[in-house]
Each structure stands twice: as C-alpha cells, then as structure tokens.
Amino acid sequence: MKNPILFLLAMGVFLSCNQKNETSFIYPVSQKVDTVDTYFGVKVSDPYRWLENDNSEETKAWVKAQNQLTFDYLSKIPFRDKIKERLTKLWDFPKMSAPFFEGGKYFYYKNNGLQNQSVLYMLDNLDSEATVILDPNKLSEDGTVALSDLAISDDGKYLAYGIARGGSDWNEIFVKEIATGNDIKDHINWVKFSSIAWYKDGFFYSRYDKPEEGKALSDKNKFHKVYYHKIGEAQDNDKLIYQNEKEPLRTYNVQINDNSDIAFLYESGSTHGNALYHKNLTDEKSKFIPIVDNYENEFNVVEVDGNSVFVKTNYKAPKYRLIKIDLLNPQEEKWIDIIPEKENVLESCVYIADKIVAQYMKDAHAKLELYSTDGNYIKDIELASLCSVNGFYGKKGNSLAFYSTTSFTSPGTIYTYNFENDKSSVYYKPEIDFDENDYIVKQEFFQSKDGTKVPLFIVHHKNVQLNGDNPTMLYAYGGFNISLTPSFKSSRTVWLENGGVYVVANLRGGGEYGENWHQSGTKLNKQNVFNDFICAAQYLIDKKYTNPEKLAIMGGSNGGLLVGAVTNQRPDLFKVALPAVGVMDMLRFHKFTIGWSWVGDYGSSDDSDQFKYIYKYSPLHNIKENVEYPAVLVTTADHDDRVVPAHSFKYIATLQEKYKGSNPVMIRVDVMAGHGAGKPTSKEIESSADVWAFTFYNMGIEPKFDGKN
Numbered sequence: 001m002k003n004p005i006l007f008l009l010a011m012g013v014f015l016s017c018n019q020k021n022e023t024s025f026i027y028p029v030s031q032k033v034d035t036v037d038t039y040f041g042v043k044v045s046d047p048y049r050w051l052e053n054d055n056s057e058e059t060k061a062w063v064k065a066q067n068q069l070t071f072d073y074l075s076k077i078p079f080r081d082k083i084k085e086r087l088t089k090l091w092d093f094p095k096m097s098a099p100f101f102e103g104g105k106y107f108y109y110k111n112n113g114l115q116n117q118s119v120l121y122m123l124d125n126l127d128s129e130a131t132v133i134l135d136p137n138k139l140s141e142d143g144t145v146a147l148s149d150l151a152i153s154d155d156g157k158y159l160a161y162g163i164a165r166g167g168s169d170w171n172e173i174f175v176k177e178i179a180t181g182n183d184i185k186d187h188i189n190w191v192k193f194s195s196i197a198w199y200k201d202g203f204f205y206s207r208y209d210k211p212e213e214g215k216a217l218s219d220k221n222k223f224h225k226v227y228y229h230k231i232g233e234a235q236d237n238d239k240l241i242y243q244n245e246k247e248p249l250r251t252y253n254v255q256i257n258d259n260s261d262i263a264f265l266y267e268s269g270s271t272h273g274n275a276l277y278h279k280n281l282t283d284e285k286s287k288f289i290p291i292v293d294n295y296e297n298e299f300n301v302v303e304v305d306g307n308s309v310f311v312k313t314n315y316k317a318p319k320y321r322l323i324k325i326d327l328l329n330p331q332e333e334k335w336i337d338i339i340p341e342k343e344n345v346l347e348s349c350v351y352i353a354d355k356i357v358a359q360y361m362k363d364a365h366a367k368l369e370l371y372s373t374d375g376n377y378i379k380d381i382e383l384a385s386l387c388s389v390n391g392f393y394g395k396k397g398n399s400l401a402f403y404s405t406t407s408f409t410s411p412g413t414i415y416t417y418n419f420e421n422d423k424s425s426v427y428y429k430p431e432i433d434f435d436e437n438d439y440i441v442k443q444e445f446f447q448s449k450d451g452t453k454v455p456l457f458i459v460h461h462k463n464v465q466l467n468g469d470n471p472t473m474l475y476a477y478g479g480f481n482i483s484l485t486p487s488f489k490s491s492r493t494v495w496l497e498n499g500g501v502y503v504v505a506n507l508r509g510g511g512e513y514g515e516n517w518h519q520s521g522t523k524l525n526k527q528n529v530f531n532d533f534i535c536a537a538q539y540l541i542d543k544k545y546t547n548p549e550k551l552a553i554m555g556g557s558n559g560g561l562l563v564g565a566v567t568n569q570r571p572d573l574f575k576v577a578l579p580a581v582g583v584m585d586m587l588r589f590h591k592f593t594i595g596w597s598w599v600g601d602y603g604s605s606d607d608s609d610q611f612k613y614i615y616k617y618s619p620l621h622n623i624k625e626n627v628e629y630p631a632v633l634v635t636t637a638d639h640d641d642r643v644v645p646a647h648s649f650k651y652i653a654t655l656q657e658k659y660k661g662s663n664p665v666m667i668r669v670d671v672m673a674g675h676g677a678g679k680p681t682s683k684e685i686e687s688s689a690d691v692w693a694f695t696f697y698n699m700g701i702e703p704k705f706d707g708k709n
Helices: 006-012 059-077 078-092 490-497 517-520 527-542 558-569 595-602 607-616 646-658 682-699
Strands: 014-017 023-025 035-039 041-043 101-103 106-110 120-122 131-134 145-152 158-165 171-177 182-191 197-199 202-207 225-230 239-241 252-257 262-270 275-280 289-292 301-305 308-313 321-326 336-339 347-351 355-361 366-370 378-381 390-395 400-406 413-417 423-428 439-447 453-461 471-474 501-505 551-556 576-580 631-637 665-670
Touching: 035 347, 041 336, 041 607, 059 646, 078 490, 078 682, 120 308, 120 390, 131 158, 145 171, 145 197, 182 202, 202 252, 225 252, 275 301, 301 347, 301 646, 321 347, 347 390, 390 646, 400 490, 439 527, 453 527, 471 527, 490 501, 490 682, 501 527, 527 551, 527 558, 551 558, 551 595, 558 576, 558 646, 576 682, 631 646, 631 682, 665 682
Parallel strands: 471 501, 471 551, 551 576, 576 631, 631 665
Antiparallel strands: 014 023, 035 041, 101 106, 106 120, 120 131, 145 158, 158 171, 171 182, 197 202, 202 225, 225 239, 252 262, 262 275, 275 289, 301 308, 308 321, 321 336, 347 355, 355 366, 366 378, 390 400, 400 413, 413 423, 439 453, 453 501
C-alpha cells in the first residue's frame, strides 16, 4: 500500500466493547498536513484540510474506516435491534397532508406508514375517489430520490415537479401531463433554491450553470439566474429572464399569484431579508421595477388585487405586519397598514373567501385570527393548546379551507374550515400506537445568563417523578430566524415510553419573538445562544428533571454548531452530545456551496472583529486536551451539499486526536443522504435507532418494551 494515509486508515480498528466504561478504541488515524492560514496576524493550523476533498480516495477510505468503527460499536449494543423494531412499529401509521386546491382539482400527500416517500394524490372533488398522480417511491429502488417541489399549471393540465437525488440540494425538474399521468420530454438540470412559477404555457425557475466535474457537492454556488421554460422545448432553448453579473452571491426567485400578470422577483443576499421587484408580463419590453431594493428586511407577497399588492414585512415592525402597496405609487409614505404589528409574531396571512386568516405565534405556539380584507379583527379560530398549525389552504373564491395541527404527542390532525358558518371540523385524524393521554406537555420559562426570559417545552410520561434522575434530551436550534414550535416525531416516542424527558428550548437567534429576538443571537451576539442553552440545561438540573449523568443534547445544522460549541464550553454538563450535520468550522463555512449566505447570521472570518469573535467559539477550533468530554456521536451524510460533511469530518478527527478519555467519540456517515430533506423512511428509522441506542447505552440505561414506564 503506497499511500501512507490509506495505510494508516486501514490500521484503525475497534478493539473491544465489553461493558460500559470498559470500552477501548483505536480510532482511525487521521493523517495531519501542514496547512496554516493567517487571519489578521493570527496563525490558525488546519491539519485536516485534506478531508474537504469529498472525492479523494483518502477521504473515502477515512469515511469507510470511521463508519466501520461506529457500526461495530453500535452493533454490540444489545438493545439496538429492539429499538429499531419498536420504532418501525411506531412509524407504521398512515400520514396525510391537508388537501390543497390547484388547477380545479384537490391534491394531497399520503404515506401508508412505512413508504420511503409520500405519494401525491388527486381528487376531482371531495367526494370522488383519489388517484395517484406521482409516486416518488418508483423513482428509485432504495427511496433516495425525493419529490422536492411541485406546481400545477393554471389550467390544471400539467404538473411540474422537482426531484432531489440522495438528499442533495441540486434538483431536476420534470413535467407530467395530468390527464394521462405520463411525463412529457421536458427535463431541466442544475436547479437549486428555486421556485416553479407557472405562466401561460411554461414556467419560471432558477438555476446555476453546470458545475465543474466532481465539485457539484462542494463548490461555492455563484451567479444564480432566472429562466423561463416553455412546455415542449429543450432546456437549451429556455429564455434567460434575469441575471446579475455584478453580484455573484445572490439568489433569485419568481412568484406569480393566481390570475395575475405580475411577476415578483425576490433577490436575497443571505438567509434573511430580500429585495422585491415586479414586472408586467403582458408587456414583453417591461423590466423588473424595484419595490424595495435593499436586503435589510423581509417582504413577502401575500395577495394581488389589480395594481395593489399585499405584503407581509418586518420593516419597521420586528414582529411583522401586513401592508398594502400601490404598484403605480409604491413610495413608502403611501404604504397602508392592513394588519399592524401586534404583540405576537405574525407568521403568515392568506386570503380565503372574503377573509384574511392570520397565523400568529404566541410564546412559540400557534394562534389563528380572522380578519376582514380591510384589516378589521373578526374573531379567533379556536385551537388546542400548545400546538402548531401547518398551513391554511384555500382560495379567494372558495368558502372551504383545510388546515392541520400537530403537537408534541399527537401527529397532524387535518381540519376543514367553513367560512359560511365559521366552523372547523375534523377531516382526518390518524390512529397510532401511542396514547397521548399518558403524557404531559407543558411550557416553562427560565432566565438566561443576562436575565433574558427564555421559554422551553417539556414533554414526559405522567408517571415521571422530579427526582433529578430522569434521562433527558435537550434539543434546540437558535438561529436564522427559525422558530421551534410543537411537532410530533415518531422517533421520539421510544425515548418518552422509557421515562425519558424531551425538552425543546426556544433560544435567541430564532424567530419565536420576532426580528429583535433573532438579531440578539447573531454575529457578535452569538454567545447569547450558547448561554441560553447552557442555562436551559442548568434549569433542568436545578428543577430536578435530570442530572449531568442523564442529560443528552441534540441539534442539527446550526443546531449542530450549537451542540459543538456548548460541548466545548461546558463538557461537564452533559453525558451525551449529538451534533448532526453541523457547521463546525466557523472560519471556512462561507467557502462552500451556499455557505456564503450565512454570513448575515454568523459574520465572517474575512472581517477582523468578526474573526476574533467566532474564532473563540468555533467548535472545530476550541476542542481542548485534558478535558473529559461526553460521549459524542456526530451524524452527517455524503450528499449533504448544504453543510458539507467536511465540517463534521474535521471536527471528529480533531476530537479523536485530542480526547484521551473512555467515552466514545464517533461519527456516523449516511450514504446517499443529504442535509435531511427527502430522507427515506428506512434511513430515518435506522439513524434514529442508532442515535437512541447510543444515548441509552452511554447513560447506562436499558430501554424496556413492555409498555411500562
């Protein structure tokens, strides 16, 4: 074997796994290289830079060796298979989405329980028999091809749909003739971060140029462009509608509302905030005219009425408001408030019948309010406590709408709402092998380090006693204006059935209390997020829910960064750490795929002040020697081109190098999977079983499956 890295990797083997705390390992040796970067006079070594090359034979061999170690370890956990069996049973119930009305038909998704991907069905009317329009399970044998987007043409003749292979953000668009169920010849490649906006006999979409061979999953995405595709034409004939040759780091999307000849163009330079333009599609010579030409705030078109456009925005309203803009006189001083900013965060508005349904978020759970079209409050739409509403679907001309709710202990219940009598009725409620009446869901508040009041949701079996000895999983995200609201996941039920406490903390950086809450956890305020999380953990210990030997932490993506950072800062506080697809190298994240768009939240190592700040918490760069770390299981995937797996690779290589204790510090690399979206059910069950097995085992707990707690 001539390659020294490959030889050293081959020497990495699992030694023994006899009993907990008597485990010894030889981790795969991660060869170090002499790579050093200088940031404003500070030299930073990057010895595992070679792991950024996801196509190299060395990286592939390293991944193989790491997976062998991890799966050997997991295979020796005696109850791993029983967890998988129980999860499979819990997962196996029919799941359905709320129906939506497009092109004169009703559509909905349904999964019979264990199908890898949900199937798209169509109804001619609500009393007719459903027919299958698109079954993604037939697109691949292993379920790794997922439906990523769809749009129905206005005349109901065509379905344009996007697919993603292996969890990648790269999409392909196909077109299906609805009447026959057959795909026509149209096929569009290299689509990413795109909407599909039908207009007449074609649609608008966004894409990048074809990437260099072998770099599709890692190269920085630059020069997003908008095209118009005419049905029946080859992609090479698609018309370029918009590009910005001066700004490579922008994304663009087109929106066209029902029965409108106005195209709206969204231009974004980060994950939050957008410019907004409009174009008259009846005039071929017209150009996109700016309504808002900066990226400081969000402007989202809700409805169009002639030359008036209704927009939800957080401009001068951190908790959002609904405004009306006259496109013929779009000056700010002429904007009209329809629904002014209120105490709670306005999440969405939809015009149905002759009403506006406004969805608010109050302390991270849903609240629905009904308004007239001129903004007068009518009533609240009654909801169960501590739930989320997953969309409210209807049309201006229809009196019937659909919405669904979910909670931590109950999967989505679908309701109809009749605007003629203002009443909700249950349309579909699944039956599951899990009795929600046996569980308690509550919301509590704790004080963070600086005195800020932060909410958290706590879920546990009614028999759990606050004795300070309960296995507890603390989950959080804390970034990008994303809110964590009540949701049901089959994967959590095994934990709850075994006396586990499940906790979701609504940290700063999220959107739970509007833009001010978001900004207080970004850039030079990012440590607030970590402080919130650490204080949440301490609160659970102080209130006798758990103790450091029974406390696990979990988070994905930005939440993976969170777990990595707090594990470095307070390793004594946690027994198990589970960072998933995390942003671990804060100095180089902006150099890969869409990472440049996260600078608005994180800052950048290209700025001297921001470098100093993020260098202090970057998970990769703050792993210490002579520290007792918790058991760590990093999870990532080979097709993750959102947060490239090199983040996780470099992080675990460094942790394995520096940590000398007895707790396992391992990585599980999924194959033909990405950042999470579209992951097939089979892989979801397998990865969930492994994560829970790892967690139970390292807490010294053997789960029971007799239904007793």
